[in-house]
Amino acid sequence: MNVEKIRKDFPILKRKDDGKQLIYFDNAATSLKPEAVLDEVVDYYSRYTANIHRGVHKLSQEASEKYEMAHRKVAKFINAKHDEIIFTRNATESFNLLMYGLYNQKYFSEGDEIIISAMEHHANIVPWQFLEKNAGVKLVYAELNEDFTLNMDDYREKISPKTKLVSMTHISNTVATITPIKEIGKIAKDAGALFAVDAAQSIPHMKLDVKDINADFLAFSGHKMLAPTGIGGLFGKKELLERLPPFMFGGDMILSVERHSSEWNDLPHKFEAGTPHIAGGIGLGAAVDYLSKIGMDEIRSHEKEILEYALDRVNGIEGITVYNPMDAEKQGGIVLFSAKEIEAHDLALALDESANVAIRSGMHCAEPLVSSLNPKGLDRASFYLYNTKEEVDVFAEQLEKIVKTLG
Amino acid sequence: MICLVALVVLGILGIFSASHRALAREAFDCVFRRLTLRKCTTGFDKKMRMKISGKFINTNPKLSRFLYKYFEIISWAFTILMFASLIYSAAALYNLYVYGTCDLDNPQNCVFTEGQMVENKPVVLDCSCTFPIDECTQSQIYSCSGSEDLCDCLEPHCTG
Numbered sequence: 225m226n227v228e229k230i231r232k233d234f235p236i237l238k239r240k241d242d243g244k245q246l247i248y249f250d251n252a253a254t255s256l257k258p259e260a261v262l263d264e265v266v267d268y269y270s271r272y273t274a275n276i277h278r279g280v281h282k283l284s285q286e287a288s289e290k291y292e293m294a295h296r297k298v299a300k301f302i303n304a305k306h307d308e309i310i311f312t313r314n315a316t317e318s319f320n321l322l323m324y325g326l327y328n329q330k331y332f333s334e335g336d337e338i339i340i341s342a343m344e345h346h347a348n349i350v351p352w353q354f355l356e357k358n359a360g361v362k363l364v365y366a367e368l369n370e371d372f373t374l375n376m377d378d379y380r381e382k383i384s385p386k387t388k389l390v391s392m393t394h395i396s397n398t399v400a401t402i403t404p405i406k407e408i409g410k411i412a413k414d415a416g417a418l419f420a421v422d423a424a425q426s427i428p429h430m431k432l433d434v435k436d437i438n439a440d441f442l443a444f445s446g447h448k449m450l451a452p453t454g455i456g457g458l459f460g461k462k463e464l465l466e467r468l469p470p471f472m473f474g475g476d477m478i479l480s481v482e483r484h485s486s487e488w489n490d491l492p493h494k495f496e497a498g499t500p501h502i503a504g505g506i507g508l509g510a511a512v513d514y515l516s517k518i519g520m521d522e523i524r525s526h527e528k529e530i531l532e533y534a535l536d537r538v539n540g541i542e543g544i545t546v547y548n549p550m551d552a553e554k555q556g557g558i559v560l561f562s563a564k565e566i567e568a569h570d571l572a573l574a575l576d577e578s579a580n581v582a583i584r585s586g587m588h589c590a591e592p593l594v595s596s597l598n599p600k601g602l603d604r605a606s607f608y609l610y611n612t613k614e615e616v617d618v619f620a621e622q623l624e625k626i627v628k629t630l631g
Numbered sequence: 632m633i634c635l636v637a638l639v640v641l642g643i644l645g646i647f648s649a650s651h652r653a654l655a656r657e658a659f660d661c662v663f664r665r666l667t668l669r670k671c672t673t674g675f676d677k678k679m680r681m682k683i684s685g686k687f688i689n690t691n692p693k694l695s696r697f698l699y700k701y702f703e704i705i706s707w708a709f710t711i712l713m714f715a716s717l718i719y720s721a722a723a724l725y726n727l728y729v730y731g732t733c734d735l736d737n738p739q740n741c742v743f744t745e746g747q748m749v750e751n752k753p754v755v756l757d758c759s760c761t762f763p764i765d766e767c768t769q770s771q772i773y774s775c776s777g778s779e780d781l782c783d784c785l786e787p788h789c790t791g
């Protein structure tokens with residue numbers, strides 16, 4: 225993998241502030257966008273802007289074709305069928321779609337349980353809390369081991385005939401743990417529960433096969449995988465999606481409408497009401513093309529290399545505590561850390577101001593876990609295919625300087 | 632405390648620059664929250680503290696550390712200074728409006744004093760005399776009529 229060549233595809237990487245080159249280590253929040261994606265988006269707006277599925281003219285045909293093709297590309301990317309991919313705004317909306325669908329389907333009864341892990345993003349916590357309040361469902365947490373891996377014994381103990389859904393992250397956006405997702409799914413299925421996966425942090429970084437992990441549902445965000453913001457997706461097994469009632473109602477999601485009733489459209493349109501984010505969808509297709517061309521195995525192995533180096537450098541700094549499994553095989557490209565006597569936001573601001581290094585600080589939308597590790601929040605550096613060891617050097621050196629100066 | 636000082640400073644800078652305008656807006660939000668006895672949740676004070684101390688991490692770590700550690704005290708000092716100068720300015724404006732000078736005790740020290748708008752430092756008018764210019768007070772006009780003997784500090788007058 226030629227990182228120098230890849231970096232040239234990302235115009236924003238040329239950015240300098242106060243003469244300092246931008247170092248972008250906030251990839252877990254959102255990724256940068258390559259020219260190939262930007263060009264596709266501009267092309268849609270400048271050459272064939274039209275609404276989809278509504279016009280017989282050339283522009284509409286072209287736009288519809290490209291948008292449909294994007295579904296197919298994403299489906300192929302994760303080994304699904306094209307009508308099993310619903311485009312949403314993001315992973316959060318995907319989870320909401322699933323939650324409201326199951327709620328309206330009356331899938332849950334009072335006393336049923338949903339198991340999630342203790343390291344979930346709010347997107348995979350808060351929707352289920354709605355069911356706790358409104359459907360009498362109990363939310364059960366599978367705890368973590370000391371090294372931030374998932375405690376599988378605890379998970380096995382908690383699963384029971386009452387468990388109706390297991391919704392688990394594949395890679396945590398904080399401690400970065402890669403969960404044994406296939407095994408988690410098998411245990412869920414054996415107990416007769418539905419199995420949903422939060423793949424927001426895994427799809428962008430590694431090869432993922434929904435058939436292999438036997439997921440019933442899988443949520444992801446396009447903007448974390450080089451696509452524009454405002455586009456994401458939900459994979460669902462066809463037979464399950466067909467049973468799930470629509471999430472939103474209106475144009476495009478219907479086959480026919482009478483005065484007092486309507487007939488729902490085929491998948492995936494049944495869940496894509498109204499004019500969608502057409503440019504975003506097309507951009508997501510281009511992002512998938514770009515990632516596929518480089519190869520997900522290549523990307524994962526590059527990130528592992530950067531991660532090992534970064535873990536080593538950051539962990540070696542006096543006054544810094546790292547909160548990760550500390551093993552590149554067991555975790556994604558994230559270093560979660562804190563500095564003694566410097567608050568998380570202060571450290572992130574200092575890195576930004578003094579070295580133009582962008583990292584994330586705070587609760588990372590995973591407050592139950594992060595606040596238990598540090599009530600004032602933590603810092604997170606997260607990597608992607610365009611990051612280099614030289615950037616890690618600048619970051620680690622500056623981090624050390626800040627800790628020495630302000631700590 | 633920094634929010635208050637920053638609001639004034641950034642408010643003025645914001646007239647000229649859009650980036651300062653955004654910060655001024657944040658400062659306003661922070662001040663407004665403080666005034667209504669709420670916490671400044673915008674993180675504006677933290678941001679300013681790090682923006683300022685972060686600037687010196689590479690060039691002057693000691694100064695950076697000092698600014699970081701004592702930022703709250705420094706902000707208080709600037710706030711007091713700002714209020715003191717605001718009170719002084721208000722009094723001066725009042726005096727100027729009512730008495731025609733902003734400095735009642737030493738009217739010659741006030742550039743806006745009537746009849747003194749033209750010059751407030753010693754000037755040499757058209758001669759080469761060697762009278763020690765330092766001996767003139769600031770607002771006197773060092774003047775001469777051509778011969779060295781007549782060189783003298785004169786009371787303020789309009790050279791108009």
Ligand SMILES: Cc1ncc(COP(=O)(O)O)c(C=O)c1O
Pocket residue numbers: 252253314315316317345347348393395396397422424425445456589
């Ligand atoms: C693990 C995980 N799940 C869900 C989400 C939610 O993604 P979005 O904000 O794009 O909906 C994120 C975003 O950070 C995430 O990291």
